[in-house]
Amino acid sequence: MMTTRNFLVPDATFFIEMAAFIAVLAVMSRYVVPRIRNAMAERQNSIVAALAAAEAAEARTEDAEAEAARIRADARRDARAITDQARAVRDHLIAEGRTAGVEEYRWLAGRAGRELQRRSDLSSRRFRQQARTAAITAAQAYLGTDVDVASLSRLVDERLDGGDGNRASPAGKAAPSISPHVPAMVP
């Protein structure tokens, strides 16, 4: 006689399956799940630590950027001060150079004027001397006798100092002084 089993009623297989599951549960609870949980916790801790380190690094970066901005602002301010100072020095040097140049120009112009005057006087003296000598020689040759040298020389000087003498001899006229024109030429 064949008996049919009621599928809602457990049989002895129940004990085998309970023993099997308890064994599996024991192995999993002891050797598998705790290790995986520990690994997960370690990884989470390392991630949290890495995030904290990243946050600290970000804070340091922000501090460094603020410090860099401050240094840039200081550098700009210093550069501006140096530029202003250099500009003032430049203006001062230009003014100084201009003053020195004007003074040197005046000195050179004065020296040139004096030199011109000296040479003009020298030429005038030579011309007078030559004129006197020529007049005396011509007078002696014309008269055939000695002439009063002093009188003739005075006469020649008077003629040279007069209007005709000036046209006849440019050297006889006193060289114009350039000194009055010098200030007009100064920039």
Add this chain to the structure above:
Amino acid sequence: MSALKAVSIQADIAIATLAVGVLVVTLGLLARPGSRPATPRGIRLLWEMSIDVADRAAADLPDEVRGRVTATAVTLFWFVAAANWLHLIPGSPLPAPTSDINLTLALALTAMGVVHLTGIQVRGPRGYWRHYLSPWWLAPVKIAEEAIKPMTLALRLFGMVFASALMLLLIGEILPTPAAVVPHVLWSLFDVFIGAIQAFIFALLTILYFQAVLPSSGGGLTRPPRPIPSR
């Protein structure tokens, strides 16, 4: 002689259960972190996901028992899921052991046994029994509930998997072979989904039963936010 006949063992169910046990333990041991890289991949990723979900669900339980609760729930989940899916492997000669009342009842009773033992360990025997007596007039209901819990756990799982296996059998019996292929494949895919859902429900209910007998450390089913530093 009649006593020996009463000790009947269903060999295919027992072998299927042992196969599931070996499979789960093997996969668990393979998923253990060893000299592998820290980034989880493959089977280990699945294990870590399941452990994380169980940990979150058990977040308000005392720390000293949370590991045990998580281990029990995760083991139940993978064991039940593997048992549900066993008969879906193409060419598998083994039936789904959860389509037999023996395994589902064994799982439920074992789970409830762990729950009660943990409750007694945490609360102490006197404190554990005292919570059934507050208020005293509800004690019969609470005790009956404790008896009903494993029955509901076992019968829910057994009913779903048994019905699913029965559906596959009916599809094969009613429809001719060529016409039965598509419904068979579709129902098998649906069975994979149902098997995972049933395993999840079994594990989640076990965690809830743990929470019913253990003192709460605050919070709820969801874990409080992790202490990730603000950026």
